[in-house]
Amino acid sequence: MSFLAKTFSQVIARAGTTTALLSKPRYPTSLTYRLASRQSSPQSDNKEQKKYEYLLVDIKGKNSNVALVQLNRPKALNALCDNKEQKKYEYLLVDIKGKNSNVALVQLNRPKALNALCDGLMRELSTVLQTIDKDDKIGCIVLTGSTRAFAAGADIREMQNNTLAQVVGAGFLDQWSAVAKIKKPIIAAVNGFALGGGCELSMMCDIIYAGEEAEFGQPEIILGTIPGAGGTQRLPRYVGKSKAMEMVLTGNRIKAKEAHQIGLVSAVYPANQLIDEAVKTAEKIASHSRIVVQLAKEAVNTAFETTLAEGNRFEKRIFHTTFGLDDRKEGMTAFVEKRKPNFTGQ
Ligand code: CO8
Numbered sequence: 239m240s241f242l243a244k245t246f247s248q249v250i251a252r253a254g255t256t257t258a259l260l261s262k263p264r265y266p267t268s269l270t271y272r273l274a275s276r277q278s279s280p281q282s283d284n285k286e287q288k289k290y291e292y293l294l295v296d297i298k299g300k301n302s303n304v305a306l307v308q309l310n311r312p313k314a315l316n317a318l319c320d321n322k323e324q325k326k327y328e329y330l331l332v333d334i335k336g337k338n339s340n341v342a343l344v345q346l347n348r349p350k351a352l353n354a355l356c357d358g359l360m361r362e363l364s365t366v367l368q369t370i371d372k373d374d375k376i377g378c379i380v381l382t383g384s385t386r387a388f389a390a391g392a393d394i395r396e397m398q399n400n401t402l403a404q405v406v407g408a409g410f411l412d413q414w415s416a417v418a419k420i421k422k423p424i425i426a427a428v429n430g431f432a433l434g435g436g437c438e439l440s441m442m443c444d445i446i447y448a449g450e451e452a453e454f455g456q457p458e459i460i461l462g463t464i465p466g467a468g469g470t471q472r473l474p475r476y477v478g479k480s481k482a483m484e485m486v487l488t489g490n491r492i493k494a495k496e497a498h499q500i501g502l503v504s505a506v507y508p509a510n511q512l513i514d515e516a517v518k519t520a521e522k523i524a525s526h527s528r529i530v531v532q533l534a535k536e537a538v539n540t541a542f543e544t545t546l547a548e549g550n551r552f553e554k555r556i557f558h559t560t561f562g563l564d565d566r567k568e569g570m571t572a573f574v575e576k577r578k579p580n581f582t583g584q
Contacts, residue, residue, distance in 0.1 A: 329359035330366060335380070335517045340524040342370045343517065346383040352390035353383045355435045357411070359393075364416035371420050374583070377524025377531065379420070380516045381443055382427040383436075385509055388452070391434025394461065414467045418442040421532045423523050427516035428452045429509050433491065438467035441476065444535060446502060447516050448494040449509035454502060455491035475542050477502050527565035527581040 294308040331345040344366060346353040353359075370376050383389055392411065400410065417424070417439065426432075426440040429449035437454045440446050448454075456469040464470060465486060474482035477500045485492065497503045507515045523531060537556050541549050560566040564584040572579035 327362055327366070329356075329362050332366060334376075336521040336524065338521070338524070340375060340377045341517055341520040342373075342376045342379045343513070344370070344379060344381050346381075346389055349384055349386075351393065352387035352431060353436065354391060354393040354395075355389050355414075355439065356393035356396050357413075360411065360413055364413045367417060367420050367424070371422050374528070376422065377526075377528055378520035379422055379424045380427055380513065380520050381424050381439075382513055382516070383429065385429045385449070385451075387430040387436070388426070388428040388432040389436030389439055390431045391436050391457070392466075411466065414439075414442075418468075421535065422528075423520075423531060423535055425516045425520055427512050428454075428494075428503070429512055431455075431491075434458050434465065434469070435467050438465060438469050438472070441468055441472040441502075444538075445504055445519065446497075447512060447519075448497055448503040448506050449512040450494055450506055451509055452494040452497070452503075452506075453491045454485075454494075454497050455489065456486045457489035457491070459487060460489040472542075473502075527563070527569065527579075528583040529563060530560055530565055530569075530581075533560065 294306075294310045296306045296308070298304045298306045327347075329346065329348050331347045333343045333345075335341040335343045344363070346355075346359065346363070348354060348356070348359055367379065370379055397410075404410070414435070423445070424443040425445045425447060426443035427447050427449075428440050429452055431453055432440045433453070433455045434457055437456055440454070456465050456473065458465050458469070465473075470482070470486055473485065476482075477485075481500055484490065492500075492502075494503065494506045498506045505515070533556050537553050540552050544552065565579075565581045568581060569579045
């Protein structure tokens with residue numbers, strides 16, 4: 239064990255009378271070791287041991303009130319890596335893209351089930367997106383799946399035997415709404431199937447790009463149920479009542495070209511260029527003021543939640559608000575001085 243790592247472990251081990259938990263880096267490029275105080279039972283401590291890729295965590299002391307955190311990357315002499323390895327997510331691949339490393343690429347990775355959105359996947363996705371949302375280095379997110387499927391819907395096998403009491407009682411799939419609450423822009427890069435919850439997930443994003451072979455649909459009616467994550471609400475707002483009704487009532491799928499024609503997606507690319515194109519757009523968005531991008535996203539989304547008059551009033555207030563920002567001053571000054579703006583997010 240390296241000197242630094244050893245010292246680190248000893249410090250953690252001396253964490254005192256409260257149990258200390260050393261949490262793992264949340265996603266690839268950050269080296270974010272955090273200490274968090276936590277009460278935990280011996281039973282849950284055993285579970286913790288399996289959760290860390292590079293650490294062993296144990297509870298010590300007569301009163302079980304000391305956490306022993308051991309760095310455990312022996313082959314690399316416990317080098318404090320920035321964890322480029324991507325295996326720590328069960329259902330996702332996460333990577334950082336862009337010339338300025340300011341775009342997060344999140345890929346759904348459950349290929350055998352065509353990225354069916356099981357509970358675990360959606361929990362992981364919500365957590366990862368919320369973590370990225372708080373990362374100052376990232377200005378835009380690209381969400382994608384595989385060439386064959388963005389996502390073929392909620393996991394039918396998981397839902398098959400659920401009862402009404404179970405789904406209501408457990409708030410079944412409540413965590414899905416977390417995606418629509420992310421403040422940073424998300425571009426859905428859709429190749430293959432985007433069906434049911436997959437189509438709804440893409441509509442929770444801010445921009446949808448499609449590969450030429452992409453197919454969108456709300457086939458829940460075929461399964462004896464209806465869309466549950468925005469299919470009956472977002473879809474008519476985006477494509478109009480008649481088309482939304484047709485898709486929801488027949489379960490028919492539409493191809494990328496038609497999805498483009500009706501305004502569900504804003505551009506169609508050859509499948510193998512889709513992610514690059516999405517990242518290019520994401521980089522452009524990320525080059526603008528972070529705070530102003532966030533405000534702009536909120537303003538556009540408000541158009542779907544309110545009347546025109548209220549929406550316009552909200553927009554005007556947000557517009558006025560930008561005059562309290564350094565970035566608004568910098569953007570206009572840069573234009574006048576014929577140079578590129580240097581935004582600070584303030
Ligand atoms: N759930 C679970 N497993 C799935 C799903 C799914 N949604 N879709 C595909 N799979 C699995 C298949 O079972 C199969 O697994 P296995 O090999 O073990 O049998 C594997 O993926 C490959 O699928 P297929 O063999 O069927 O592949 P095909 O190329 O023949 O067909 C299709 C591809 C057309 C995508 C077909 O799989 C299909 O129709 N899938 C179901 C699509 C669907 O109905 N989606 C809607 C689900 S319901 C829903 O999304 C409600 C959302 C509510 C959200 C509420 C949030 C609060």
